[in-house]
Each structure stands twice: as C-alpha cells, then as structure tokens.
Amino acid sequence: MAKPLTKHSRLFIAGHTGMIGSAFVRHFTAAGFGQLILRSHQELELTDKAAVAAFFAEQRPDGVILAAGKVAGIVENVNSPADLITRNLEIQTNVIQNAHLYAVQRLLFFGSSCMYPRDCPQPMAEQALLSGKPEITSMAYAMAKLAGVQMCLAYNQQYGEQRFIPLIPNSVYGPNDNFDPESGHVLAALINRFHFARKNGVPVTTLWGSGNPRREFLYADDLAAAGHVLLTADLCATELPINIGGGQDLHIRELAQLIAQVVGYRGATAWNTRKPDGAPRKLLDSSRMHILGWRPTTSLQAGIGQTYASFLESRHA
Numbered sequence: 161m162a163k164p165l166t167k168h169s170r171l172f173i174a175g176h177t178g179m180i181g182s183a184f185v186r187h188f189t190a191a192g193f194g195q196l197i198l199r200s201h202q203e204l205e206l207t208d209k210a211a212v213a214a215f216f217a218e219q220r221p222d223g224v225i226l227a228a229g230k231v232a233g234i235v236e237n238v239n240s241p242a243d244l245i246t247r248n249l250e251i252q253t254n255v256i257q258n259a260h261l262y263a264v265q266r267l268l269f270f271g272s273s274c275m276y277p278r279d280c281p282q283p284m285a286e287q288a289l290l291s292g293k294p295e296i297t298s299m300a301y302a303m304a305k306l307a308g309v310q311m312c313l314a315y316n317q318q319y320g321e322q323r324f325i326p327l328i329p330n331s332v333y334g335p336n337d338n339f340d341p342e343s344g345h346v347l348a349a350l351i352n353r354f355h356f357a358r359k360n361g362v363p364v365t366t367l368w369g370s371g372n373p374r375r376e377f378l379y380a381d382d383l384a385a386a387g388h389v390l391l392t393a394d395l396c397a398t399e400l401p402i403n404i405g406g407g408q409d410l411h412i413r414e415l416a417q418l419i420a421q422v423v424g425y426r427g428a429t430a431w432n433t434r435k436p437d438g439a440p441r442k443l444l445d446s447s448r449m450h451i452l453g454w455r456p457t458t459s460l461q462a463g464i465g466q467t468y469a470s471f472l473e474s475r476h477a
Contacts, residue, residue: 162265162323165223165391169265172197172221174206174255175228179337180270180329183380184225184387191388197221207250216258223391224259224267226252234297234368234438236343241300248304256311256324264323266391269312271305271328271401273376273442274298283445286328286400295439309401317399325390326401330444333463334380335470347377347464350416351471354425364428368435371413376443378406379458379466386454393452405444406456422464 165171171188175181176198188196197219204215206228230247237244252269259267276284277292289309294302312324337348344352350367357365386404410418416429458466 162321164393165266167192167194169193169222170195170197170220171223171225171391172199172219173225173227174199174251175226177201177336178227179334179380180332180383181225181227182336183334183384184227187381187384187388206254207247209254212254212258213261216262220262221259222265224255224264225387225391226255226267226269228255229270231338231345232301232343233345233349234436235341237298237301238436245300245304248301249307252304252308252311256308256315259324260315260319267312267324268387268390269308269324269326271309271326272298272302273328273330273405273444274302274439275306275309275328276442278439282441283405283443284403285445286403286448289401297436297438313399313401316397322395322397325395327387327390328401328403328444329378329383330376330403330405330442332378332380332383334467336474337380337467337470339471339474346375346412347415347419348467348471350419351423351464351468354416354420354423355468355471357427358423358425362427364430365425366430366432367416368432369412369437370433371411371416371431373412373437373439374409374441374443375412375415376405376407376409377415377460377463378404378456379463382406382456382458385457386449389449389452389454395452400448402449403444403446404449404454405446406460407446408460409441409443410460418461419464419468422461422468 278295280288309326312326316322333347338344339348339352341349
C-alpha cells in the first residue's frame, strides 16, 4: 500500500463545490490539512484531457479526492443516459490516468450502490458486484461507475501498489446537494417539492412511484470522515471496493413523511404508481469499513434538518 497522507500533503479535491466535495473541504480544513488544491469548473474542465494533464504536471498533488462527475436522480437517469455515461467516463479516465502518471499516493474514487445487481441479496456485500445486471433505470450511470471502480483496481493490480481506493457510498445527501426535482436524488428533490408545496399551500403533493422501495442514506460529512480514514490509515491490500453506508434503511414513503415533517408541510401525499420505482432495496454491508474504526454519527432526521437549512440559505427563503 502506498504511504498514507498527512496534514502536509497536497490534496486535490476535484468537484469541491458539489455536495461531496464541499463536505471533504469542510472536513479536511477542520482537520488541519493546509495544502488543499481546489479548482472550479471554469478553471479546470476535467473532460479536457490536455488541461487535466497540464494541471497534474504543474500541481503534483499527493492525494486526489475524485468527487467530480455527473450525478442524477431517476428522472434524468431515464431521460439522459448518454450524457451520464459519457461525461463520467471522460472525467474518470482523465483524472485516474494522470494520477498514475504523476505518482499520486492515494486517490479516492466514488462508485455508487446502483452498481449492484437489482435483485442483490441484502445487505449488499462488495463480493456481489457483477453477479447480476443493475437496475435498468440507472444502467448507464452504473456502468460508468463500474468502469471507474475497475480502472482503480486495474492500476493497483498492474503496478503493484494499492494507491487508488474505490468506495461505494449509499445515497449521499447534505448541504450543497442538487435540489432540482427533475435531476436531483430523491432526498434533496423531496425537500424541494415539499418546500414548494408548503410555501404555495398545495393541498396534495404527488410523488413518483409507489413509495415502497427501501433506501439507505449517508450524510456527506460522515462520508468525508470515512474518506479521512482511508487516506491516512495504514491499509491492507484488497481487490474489492469498500462499502460506506448509513447503517439503516427505510421506505421512500417513510422518508417523504419525515421530510414533510422537517419542512413543515401539512398537506397530503399521493403516489403516481405509473412511474418507475427503481430497485426495491439498496442496503450496504459496511462491515469492512467498520473494522477500520469508522461509523456514521449523523442521524437521518438531523441530517435532513441541516440539508434543509442549506437549501433555505441557498435560496434566501
């Protein structure tokens, strides 16, 4: 295993303005890391191969957190699969390839729980990857993420050092999330929907699907704490990615009720069962991460409250 990072390491956080990236900025700033390398989309286009190569040649980071990429909820997964797979493959290839060429000590790559087979036994262990087809509604995104995971493992295998660490977080949410009802993930999109309904006195809010699928959620700052462990600890070699989940799941119907309560929406909720549900359940087996001493510390209700506060601040509501 390549040597761990320290507070003196030069750490490039790709996608630092997004939900996951900004959580890592908060965490590592508070932890005393004084050499964070941050670039906006305007300053560095990660799909531009030449620009990424020039950046690595100039900056020579010791560590990379690859939090950049195109993510989407079920609506955009259905409507824009080509955009999702193309942009993510371009970013992953450019960053991982240059991280190898410029001898980055450790890199974190974020996969997704949607990579697991649709009917995977629960909780989902890392060994179950590629044992069946992912859920069809997220196939393009899942395949892009699977390619990124395999790219990390392939570089580790071919060059004999475990410098690239692929993670599989489950339904991450938090401040700076994408709250758009069409392109955002379910928790953030529901915050927006219920906020709009409360402000406008909507008596009934209709949501996609049946509300029956179960999902596990992970607060972004808890993910950053897990990333800290993986970047700074002495780790054993592994040929698998590492699951990082919140530890419990609940029905989407229950999630909607909880968000409505936090937002203060008192109307009724209806479900459009003609719309797709996605996978019936996605609960991760995070025991390998627990062995390293990490567990999430943010309750779902507290995390939703902090995420809603971020939503209000971003809109000055």
